[in-house]
Amino acid sequence: MPEILPRCATDAPPERPARAEHAPPAFAALDLGTNNCRLLIAAPGPGGFRVLDSFSRIVRLGEGLAQTGRLSDTAMDRAAAALRACADKLGRRPVRRLEAVATEACRRAENGPAFLARIAEETGLRLRIISAREEAELAMESCAPLLETVDRRALLFDIGGGSTEIAWIRVPAGAADGAPPDLIGYVSLPLGVVTLAERAGQDCFTERGFFEVVEEVATHLAEFDRIHRIGQEIRAGGVRLMGTSGTVTTLAGVAMALPRYRRPLVDGKTLDCEAADLALGDLFALGRKGLAEHPCVGPDRVEFVLPGCAVYAAIRRVWPTPRLTVADRGLREGMLTRMMRAERAAPRRRAR
Known part of the structure; x- marks a missing residue:
């Protein structure tokens, strides 16, 4: 039997299907992003849920979108192949409820709705395009169990493929006992690892190009800071900085000197920000070849790591905190x- 994980679990080895009459109710969540297509199938478990099956594939759906305003035929074909694989997995296991969403690439693309109509016809999967606000709320929902009683506020960032979401969160007194946090404000920047990699290209591998991206992102964040006075709240104490993205988990893997990436060691880990900053410097110094060979990066993510690190560096510049969850x-x-x-x-x- 798979391990029972507290509240959240992902990308675990698939559980062997139980006999239909004894199987627990399964729920499925499908996320089609700018860079990745991900599926998670799980059943309720004590204190959270138990992963039954998962799927993740880099599809680069947003490739070329910034230049044309449209999803390219090649990118749509890649995503369609991944979604057919997801449909096959879902067809092999009874699912009580499925939520399937698409994010920034389909929000921005002129032909995004037409592509999703094609997917519905080909696979039966009906994906809905969610707003940037709902994207921030879902990230907050998933990360809420990492909050502690000492936290008054949380600043959550999600560096995605096509955008970066920042959520400013009020933590209620009973958060540790399951009381939901409140979203005070959010901002969605149209600057993600795919869009920045396409625009900046090789420049992010140079010090000058890297810091040009940092400056651009920091300018956007400073406006959000002025509205919500986040820096002032950080200085007063009780603010938790939280990051959820491939960028931040990669920084954690490097900071922890993991021989290979292991989710159970990284998820929920609180790092000294100085250690994360040093890990960023180590990644920058590796260059393209070194990043491709690094066990926490690999050849598929070489182009995206440093643009994501530039966004992280901008967040650190505007909101310096001692620790990062x-x-x-x-x-x-x-x-x-x-x-x-x-x-x-x-x-x-129903009882009421």
Whole structure:
């Protein structure tokens, strides 16, 4: 049997399907992003949920979108192949409820809705395009279990493929006992690792190009800071900086000197920001060849690591904090948490 994980779990080895009459109710969450297509199938478990199956593939759906305003035929074909694989997995296991969403690439692309209509016809999967606000709320939902009683506020960032979401969160007194946090404000910057990699290209591998991206992102963040006075709150104490993205988990893996990336060691880990900053410097010094050979990066992510690190460096510049909590969880976990909470609440509503 798979390990019971607290609240959230992802990308675990698939569980052998149980006999249909004894199988627990399964829920599925599908996230089609600018760079990745991810599926998570899970069943409720003590204190959270248990992963039954998962899928993740780099599809680069947003490739060329910034230049043309459209999803390219090649990118759509890659994503369609991944979504067919997801449909096959879902077809092999009864699922009580499925939530399937698309994010920044389909939000921005002129032909995004047409592509999703094609997917519905070819696979039966009906994906809905969610707003940037809902994207921030789902990330907050998945990361809420990492909050502690000492936290008054949390600043959560998610560096995605096509955009970066920043969520400014109020932590209620009972957060550690399951009370949901409140989203005070959010901002979605159209600057993600794919869009920056395409625009900056080789420049991010140079010191000058890297810091030009840092300056651009920091300018956007400073405006959000002026509205919410986040820096002032950080100086007053009780603010937790949290990051969820491939960029921040990679920084954690390097800072922890992991011989290979291991999610259980990284998810929920709180790092000294100085250690994360040193890891950023180490990644920058590796260059393209060194990044391709690094066990926490690999050849598929070479182009995206330094643009993501530039966004992280901008966040650190505008909001310097002593510690960073790393979350290897995101939209899928947030969707699953919501679905299972609604399932538990249904009998109580019927009883009333």
